[in-house]
Amino acid sequence: GQNIDQPTEMTATEGAIVQINCTYQTSGFNGLFWYQQHAGEAPTFLSYNVLDGLEEKGRFSSFLSRSKGYSYLLLKELQMKDSASYLCAVETGGSYIPTFGRGTSLIVHP
């Protein structure tokens, strides 16, 4: 079976840095996604990691360690609009179907 674990909720201050962790135990691994989802809206793509290491994209960075079954999303210079749910999804097997974690609700306060 697939098991993807991420914290339920995190809070942070505007302008700060926050790291959202995701651990996974899956049968097979092709890659790992991070999505952002504002309440009542569609998930939007943030990053996709296949190889170990850190990938930086503006204020957002994503890290992957395949051997440890671990990833994190790093958000810098937090803004109020970053308050959202952050979904970790692992792509497994030959059919490339993403399996999602329950999401981490991030609350950014002034």
Next chain:
Amino acid sequence: GAGVSQSPRYKVAKRGQDVALRCDPISGHVSLFWYQQALGQGPEFLTYFQNEAQLDKSGLPSDRFFAERPEGSVSTLKIQRTQQEDSAVYLCASSLEDNYGYTFGSGTRLTVV
């Protein structure tokens, strides 16, 4: 259109009623997924199409759920004899190919009363 379009945006159904949810993927996208998202949870996989072929339906919770994509573009998710536990947001996502980035629609929020 530029994105994945889902309709209706909201649907209220009486328990026992049949419903049909529509997904218009991005033109030319081969892969299409349906997910169910309960409040405060991540999306749960329902079914997957590659063109018109339904390659995986292992996530459909019961035989009351049925999905089709007859011409390899628009897809319909049908739920027969709706139950209260079917209340959720139903998300559709499409991608050009497998492992090529998935674009989600805004979803249909189904409430069964």
